[in-house]
Amino acid sequence: MPDPGDLDLEDATGERLTTEAYRRDFRLRDGEVTGRDSWKLERRQQFEEGPSPSWDAFRRGDWQEALRLHGEKRDRWERIAREDRARGSVFHRVRVVEEPLTPYLQWELHALRVQGESGSPVRVVGAEKVRPLEAVRSLPEVVTLGGGVLYEVRYTQQGLLDGAVRHTEPGLVARWEECIAGLYEGGEDIVSYVDRRVAPLPAPRLTAG
Helix, strand or coil: CCCHHHHCCCHHHCEEECHHHHHHHHHHHHHHCCCCCEEEEECCCCCCCCCCHHHHHHHHCCHHHHHHHHHCCHHHHHHHHHHHHHCCCCEEEEEEECCCCCHHHHHHHHHHHHHHHCCCCEEEEEHHHCHHHCCCCCCCEEEEECCCEEEEEEECCCCCEEEEEEECCHHHHHHHHHHHHHHHHCCEEHHHHHHHHHCCCCCCCCCCC
16 A cells, blocks of 8 residues: 555646646557556546436436446457557556445446456455545546546536546656556456446436436
8 A cells, every 4th residue: 555645646746737738649659559557546436427328317317227328338448458558558447436325327337347357357345445545535537648648527515517626757657557557456346346236236326407
Protein backbone atom coordinates (compact mmCIF):
# COMPACT_ATOMS: atom_id res chain seq x y z
CA MET A 1 0.00 0.00 0.00
CA PRO A 2 1.57 3.34 -1.01
CA ASP A 3 1.93 6.30 1.29
CA PRO A 4 -1.15 8.51 0.74
CA GLY A 5 1.12 11.53 0.42
CA ASP A 6 2.78 9.97 -2.62
CA LEU A 7 -0.56 10.11 -4.43
CA ASP A 8 -1.37 13.77 -3.80
CA LEU A 9 -2.75 15.50 -6.88
CA GLU A 10 -2.29 19.24 -6.67
CA ASP A 11 -4.10 21.46 -9.14
CA ALA A 12 -1.06 23.73 -9.30
CA THR A 13 1.09 20.93 -10.75
CA GLY A 14 -1.43 19.96 -13.42
CA GLU A 15 -3.41 21.60 -16.20
CA ARG A 16 -7.16 22.12 -15.85
CA LEU A 17 -9.09 20.95 -18.90
CA THR A 18 -12.68 21.65 -19.80
CA THR A 19 -14.91 18.67 -20.54
CA GLU A 20 -14.47 19.02 -24.29
CA ALA A 21 -10.72 19.58 -24.01
CA TYR A 22 -10.42 16.51 -21.76
CA ARG A 23 -12.33 14.32 -24.18
CA ARG A 24 -10.28 15.58 -27.12
CA ASP A 25 -6.97 15.15 -25.29
CA PHE A 26 -7.94 11.69 -24.06
CA ARG A 27 -8.87 10.46 -27.54
CA LEU A 28 -5.65 11.78 -29.03
CA ARG A 29 -3.33 10.36 -26.37
CA ASP A 30 -5.16 7.05 -26.03
CA GLY A 31 -4.89 6.48 -29.76
CA GLU A 32 -1.12 6.90 -29.58
CA VAL A 33 -0.50 4.38 -26.79
CA THR A 34 1.24 1.15 -27.84
CA GLY A 35 2.97 -1.50 -25.76
CA ARG A 36 1.89 -0.04 -22.40
CA ASP A 37 -1.19 -0.70 -20.31
CA SER A 38 -3.61 1.94 -19.07
CA TRP A 39 -5.55 2.09 -15.81
CA LYS A 40 -8.75 3.56 -14.42
CA LEU A 41 -9.91 3.90 -10.81
CA GLU A 42 -13.56 4.66 -10.10
CA ARG A 43 -14.33 5.65 -6.50
CA ARG A 44 -17.54 7.72 -6.48
CA GLN A 45 -20.72 5.81 -5.80
CA GLN A 46 -23.06 8.17 -7.62
CA PHE A 47 -22.91 9.84 -11.02
CA GLU A 48 -25.39 11.42 -13.39
CA GLU A 49 -25.03 9.92 -16.84
CA GLY A 50 -25.09 11.96 -20.02
CA PRO A 51 -27.11 10.85 -23.06
CA SER A 52 -27.51 7.07 -22.84
CA PRO A 53 -30.43 4.90 -23.98
CA SER A 54 -29.86 2.47 -21.11
CA TRP A 55 -29.71 5.26 -18.53
CA ASP A 56 -32.82 6.85 -19.98
CA ALA A 57 -34.66 3.52 -19.69
CA PHE A 58 -33.49 3.20 -16.10
CA ARG A 59 -34.74 6.68 -15.30
CA ARG A 60 -38.13 5.73 -16.76
CA GLY A 61 -38.25 2.73 -14.45
CA ASP A 62 -37.79 0.12 -17.20
CA TRP A 63 -35.03 -1.96 -15.64
CA GLN A 64 -35.22 -4.89 -18.05
CA GLU A 65 -34.90 -2.53 -21.02
CA ALA A 66 -31.90 -0.86 -19.37
CA LEU A 67 -30.20 -4.26 -19.04
CA ARG A 68 -31.06 -5.21 -22.61
CA LEU A 69 -29.54 -1.98 -23.89
CA HIS A 70 -26.36 -2.65 -21.91
CA GLY A 71 -26.10 -5.91 -23.84
CA GLU A 72 -26.44 -4.15 -27.17
CA LYS A 73 -22.99 -2.64 -26.61
CA ARG A 74 -21.32 -6.05 -26.48
CA ASP A 75 -20.07 -5.92 -30.08
CA ARG A 76 -18.55 -2.49 -29.48
CA TRP A 77 -16.68 -3.63 -26.37
CA GLU A 78 -15.45 -6.78 -28.08
CA ARG A 79 -14.05 -4.64 -30.91
CA ILE A 80 -12.32 -2.28 -28.45
CA ALA A 81 -10.78 -5.23 -26.58
CA ARG A 82 -9.45 -6.69 -29.85
CA GLU A 83 -7.96 -3.37 -30.90
CA ASP A 84 -6.32 -2.90 -27.50
CA ARG A 85 -4.74 -6.34 -27.63
CA ALA A 86 -3.50 -5.71 -31.17
CA ARG A 87 -1.55 -2.64 -30.08
CA GLY A 88 -0.36 -4.24 -26.83
CA SER A 89 -2.19 -1.77 -24.63
CA VAL A 90 -4.85 -3.16 -22.31
CA PHE A 91 -7.16 -0.78 -20.44
CA HIS A 92 -7.70 -2.07 -16.88
CA ARG A 93 -10.50 -0.76 -14.69
CA VAL A 94 -10.88 -0.97 -10.91
CA ARG A 95 -14.34 -0.24 -9.51
CA VAL A 96 -14.57 0.55 -5.78
CA VAL A 97 -17.90 -0.50 -4.29
CA GLU A 98 -19.71 0.28 -1.07
CA GLU A 99 -22.64 -1.85 -0.02
CA PRO A 100 -25.57 -1.44 0.02
CA LEU A 101 -25.18 -0.35 -3.58
CA THR A 102 -26.55 2.94 -4.80
CA PRO A 103 -29.08 2.62 -7.65
CA TYR A 104 -26.52 4.17 -9.99
CA LEU A 105 -23.84 1.67 -9.04
CA GLN A 106 -26.21 -1.26 -9.45
CA TRP A 107 -26.91 -0.01 -12.97
CA GLU A 108 -23.24 0.62 -13.77
CA LEU A 109 -22.03 -2.75 -12.51
CA HIS A 110 -24.26 -4.50 -15.03
CA ALA A 111 -22.70 -2.32 -17.76
CA LEU A 112 -19.22 -3.21 -16.54
CA ARG A 113 -20.15 -6.89 -16.55
CA VAL A 114 -20.78 -6.64 -20.30
CA GLN A 115 -17.36 -5.04 -20.72
CA GLY A 116 -15.73 -7.81 -18.69
CA GLU A 117 -17.45 -10.53 -20.69
CA SER A 118 -16.29 -8.80 -23.87
CA GLY A 119 -12.60 -8.99 -22.96
CA SER A 120 -11.99 -5.70 -21.15
CA PRO A 121 -10.46 -6.45 -17.73
CA VAL A 122 -12.57 -5.03 -14.89
CA ARG A 123 -12.24 -5.89 -11.21
CA VAL A 124 -14.13 -4.83 -8.10
CA VAL A 125 -12.70 -3.93 -4.69
CA GLY A 126 -14.56 -3.09 -1.51
CA ALA A 127 -14.24 0.37 -0.04
CA GLU A 128 -12.35 -1.05 2.95
CA LYS A 129 -9.43 -1.74 0.61
CA VAL A 130 -8.91 1.95 -0.17
CA ARG A 131 -9.76 3.55 3.17
CA PRO A 132 -6.11 3.43 4.36
CA LEU A 133 -5.43 5.88 1.50
CA GLU A 134 -8.28 8.20 2.45
CA ALA A 135 -7.21 9.80 5.72
CA VAL A 136 -7.74 13.30 4.25
CA ARG A 137 -10.28 12.77 1.47
CA SER A 138 -11.81 10.08 -0.70
CA LEU A 139 -9.68 8.94 -3.60
CA PRO A 140 -10.36 10.83 -6.82
CA GLU A 141 -11.45 9.37 -10.11
CA VAL A 142 -8.20 8.70 -11.97
CA VAL A 143 -7.23 7.52 -15.47
CA THR A 144 -3.69 6.88 -16.67
CA LEU A 145 -2.74 6.28 -20.30
CA GLY A 146 0.34 4.26 -21.15
CA GLY A 147 2.47 5.67 -18.36
CA GLY A 148 2.56 9.09 -19.98
CA VAL A 149 -0.36 11.00 -18.57
CA LEU A 150 -2.77 10.97 -15.64
CA TYR A 151 -6.19 12.60 -15.57
CA GLU A 152 -7.93 13.44 -12.32
CA VAL A 153 -11.46 13.41 -13.67
CA ARG A 154 -13.72 16.04 -12.14
CA TYR A 155 -17.46 16.01 -11.54
CA THR A 156 -20.04 18.50 -10.35
CA GLN A 157 -21.84 18.01 -7.05
CA GLN A 158 -24.65 16.44 -9.05
CA GLY A 159 -22.24 13.91 -10.55
CA LEU A 160 -21.95 15.35 -14.05
CA LEU A 161 -18.60 15.23 -15.85
CA ASP A 162 -16.73 18.52 -15.38
CA GLY A 163 -13.46 18.04 -17.25
CA ALA A 164 -10.20 16.96 -15.67
CA VAL A 165 -6.81 18.02 -14.36
CA ARG A 166 -4.01 16.59 -16.51
CA HIS A 167 -0.72 15.55 -14.90
CA THR A 168 2.37 14.40 -16.78
CA GLU A 169 5.08 14.15 -14.08
CA PRO A 170 6.48 10.63 -14.67
CA GLY A 171 6.96 9.72 -11.02
CA LEU A 172 3.41 10.71 -10.09
CA VAL A 173 1.93 8.77 -13.01
CA ALA A 174 4.02 5.70 -12.10
CA ARG A 175 2.95 5.79 -8.44
CA TRP A 176 -0.71 5.94 -9.38
CA GLU A 177 -0.31 3.13 -11.91
CA GLU A 178 1.35 1.00 -9.26
CA CYS A 179 -1.43 1.79 -6.78
CA ILE A 180 -4.26 0.95 -9.17
CA ALA A 181 -2.47 -2.17 -10.39
CA GLY A 182 -2.13 -3.34 -6.79
CA LEU A 183 -5.83 -2.84 -6.16
CA TYR A 184 -6.59 -4.66 -9.40
CA GLU A 185 -4.43 -7.60 -8.35
CA GLY A 186 -6.44 -8.00 -5.15
CA GLY A 187 -9.84 -7.38 -6.74
CA GLU A 188 -12.62 -9.70 -7.83
CA ASP A 189 -13.48 -10.20 -11.47
CA ILE A 190 -16.52 -8.12 -12.44
CA VAL A 191 -18.46 -11.10 -13.82
CA SER A 192 -18.20 -13.19 -10.67
CA TYR A 193 -18.93 -10.18 -8.45
CA VAL A 194 -22.07 -9.20 -10.36
CA ASP A 195 -23.29 -12.80 -10.48
CA ARG A 196 -22.69 -13.21 -6.76
CA ARG A 197 -23.71 -9.84 -5.29
CA VAL A 198 -25.65 -7.79 -7.85
CA ALA A 199 -27.73 -10.00 -10.12
CA PRO A 200 -29.85 -11.39 -7.22
CA LEU A 201 -30.88 -7.87 -6.11
CA PRO A 202 -34.31 -6.47 -6.92
CA ALA A 203 -34.52 -3.84 -9.63
CA PRO A 204 -33.29 -0.49 -8.28
CA ARG A 205 -35.29 2.72 -8.38
CA LEU A 206 -33.90 6.21 -8.81
CA THR A 207 -35.17 8.64 -6.22
CA ALA A 208 -36.67 11.93 -7.37
CA GLY A 209 -34.03 14.57 -8.11
